Amino acid sequence: MRVLLVSANREHLPDPIFPLGLAYVAAAVKIAGHELAVADLCFGRRPLHDLRIQVSRFEPDVIGLSLRNVDNAAYPLTVDYLALHREVVDTLHDQCTAPVVLGGSGFSIMPQAYMRELNGDWGIVGEGERSFVDLLQALADGRSPASVPGVVSSEWASAAVDGPLIQPQRPAHWAHGLRPLRAPFDYARYIRRGGTGNVQTKRGCVFNCSYCTYPLLEGNRFRAREAADIVDEIDGLQRDYGSHPIFFVDSILNFPYGHVEAICEEILRRGLRLRWSCYATPVKLDRRQAQLMSRAGCEGIELGTDAVDDEQLARLGKSFNADGAERANRYCMEAGLRVCQTIIFGAPGETEASIRATCRALRAMRPTAVVAMTGVRIYPGTPLSLSLIDQGQIEGDAIGLLPTFYIEPAVRDFLPSFLQQQAYEAGNWVLPGLVEPIQSGSQRIIRALGISGPLWRLFQKPWMQWLYRDHFKRPNTSWGVPKASKRVI
Numbered sequence: 001m002r003v004l005l006v007s008a009n010r011e012h013l014p015d016p017i018f019p020l021g022l023a024y025v026a027a028a029v030k031i032a033g034h035e036l037a038v039a040d041l042c043f044g045r046r047p048l049h050d051l052r053i054q055v056s057r058f059e060p061d062v063i064g065l066s067l068r069n070v071d072n073a074a075y076p077l078t079v080d081y082l083a084l085h086r087e088v089v090d091t092l093h094d095q096c097t098a099p100v101v102l103g104g105s106g107f108s109i110m111p112q113a114y115m116r117e118l119n120g121d122w123g124i125v126g127e128g129e130r131s132f133v134d135l136l137q138a139l140a141d142g143r144s145p146a147s148v149p150g151v152v153s154s155e156w157a158s159a160a161v162d163g164p165l166i167q168p169q170r171p172a173h174w175a176h177g178l179r180p181l182r183a184p185f186d187y188a189r190y191i192r193r194g195g196t197g198n199v200q201t202k203r204g205c206v207f208n209c210s211y212c213t214y215p216l217l218e219g220n221r222f223r224a225r226e227a228a229d230i231v232d233e234i235d236g237l238q239r240d241y242g243s244h245p246i247f248f249v250d251s252i253l254n255f256p257y258g259h260v261e262a263i264c265e266e267i268l269r270r271g272l273r274l275r276w277s278c279y280a281t282p283v284k285l286d287r288r289q290a291q292l293m294s295r296a297g298c299e300g301i302e303l304g305t306d307a308v309d310d311e312q313l314a315r316l317g318k319s320f321n322a323d324g325a326e327r328a329n330r331y332c333m334e335a336g337l338r339v340c341q342t343i344i345f346g347a348p349g350e351t352e353a354s355i356r357a358t359c360r361a362l363r364a365m366r367p368t369a370v371v372a373m374t375g376v377r378i379y380p381g382t383p384l385s386l387s388l389i390d391q392g393q394i395e396g397d398a399i400g401l402l403p404t405f406y407i408e409p410a411v412r413d414f415l416p417s418f419l420q421q422q423a424y425e426a427g428n429w430v431l432p433g434l435v436e437p438i439q440s441g442s443q444r445i446i447r448a449l450g451i452s453g454p455l456w457r458l459f460q461k462p463w464m465q466w467l468y469r470d471h472f473k474r475p476n477t478s479w480g481v482p483k484a485s486k487r488v489i
């Protein structure tokens, strides 16, 4: 079959992100023997025009459309990608009769809403490698793909909410014999513009943090690749595209204990000089782990701490306490790693006292940067949204594509200006949705100067703190930003 794979993501902040998931699907499609073309809408001034031309030239039998982001999950300056997604699907339907198959993380979080809203012909929830190839086979044989695990149909989407349960495919050895097919995309451009390449070493997360979608997307057990296979992939990337930093896209790289250690030891055994960064949890993060990561080229670690207050951590469903968070931060800093603390303010149960406690602790911890979210974006199926439905605070079908945030009523008025004051004083805080540290123009200049890697690392430089503080002189705080386009409960 002639298969066109389209990536709809045009977000360039914090960086343009190479469509790794679609590259995995592309690899599976190619191995299955289909004729393949890709359309990446990330760059280019007239993406829909270019897409139209490509569709009419290639004449696909089936189109796979990757929808990565629902919105930017930031409050109050929320960026919603639905209008773009709608335009892309309409363009595809106008241009040809090939069925459009929706997939990707954004789609998988709310498949029913997307199918209805975008008028997709088919959808695949979760991992696409096997399901998409099985769907292509069914279409080629003239069968309905409706019974393929993970596949949803337009009939399913229009049925009542409690339609048949979707069972995404989650093979244990998902990467066996499979490498993302980067060649048809412009990976080199992403490195130039985005600063980091991306590699996945395992799927899943065993934790159950109240607001988090990752276990829903990838399953709640870990399915890991062999260290040698991972390092082979990275080594190959450095040879093919020149030396460049890598971001490990795993939900958390440093858990279970032993996983990141094996990767680091393999990097050191081969004598590779790499630069990489990752998401990590404070759980079991000890001195040895931090030092090993540092020696193996880790230049920055984004610690999913969320709060530094015991009661608030318990309410968020975290598996560590404030002491654990402070210890993990200290071990990383002592090992020479740069640390970005990611924090969520305003989740259920938050009080002025817990906010102040977290801010005090962060001041004492002195991480390289802090990314602090105001409120929590609510997604279907998370422990948080289930409990809000249970308590009658929101209807189940109200949690969908309209960006909906929870901000604890007791701190709703106090939080934004307090956080801005903290950020102003600290000089190294990022408040997504409140005060952006960087605009796309400055981002392009920084990248053109050859600065690669996660941009939050720049906060170690006093000039960056000074520049960033300047933003507060004319805060964009947005208390007047469109209200109809989002909801707060």
Ligand code: B12
Pocket (backbone or CB within 6 Å): 009, 011, 012, 013, 014, 015, 016, 017, 018, 020, 021, 022, 024, 025, 063, 064, 065, 066, 067, 068, 069, 070, 071, 072, 073, 074, 101, 102, 103, 104, 105, 106, 108, 109, 124, 126, 127, 128, 129, 132, 196, 197, 198, 200, 213, 214, 217, 218, 247, 248, 249, 250, 251
């Ligand atoms: C790593 C990561 C980042 C890193 C990326 C670094 C890098 N260099 O790659 C950083 C920190 C920069 C980042 C930024 C953002 N991210 Co992010 N990120 C992730 C994360 C953890 C992993 C993404 C990934 O690469 N997965 C690995 C690949 C292989 O999986 P995949 O893309 O899902 O693809 C599989 C399936 O989805 C499916 N599939 C994909 N495409 C298609 C197409 C078809 C046709 C089919 C059939 C199937 C299919 O098959 C693939 C292979 O199995 C996810 C959460 C998660 N666990 O998924 C969030 C996630 C994707 N991010 C999200 C968001 C919101 C963002 C931001 C907008 C803001 C933010 N708050 O961080 C920005 C946007 C940046 C941009 N330019 O687009 C959301 C998107 C959904 C949503 N809620 O809107 C997610 C899901 C997290 C969440 N909150 O729920 N992110």
Ligand code: SF4
Pocket (backbone or CB within 6 Å): 205, 206, 207, 208, 209, 212, 213, 214, 215, 251, 252, 281, 304
């Ligand atoms: S927040 Fe991190 S540790 Fe918690 S469930 Fe999500 S990915 Fe796992």
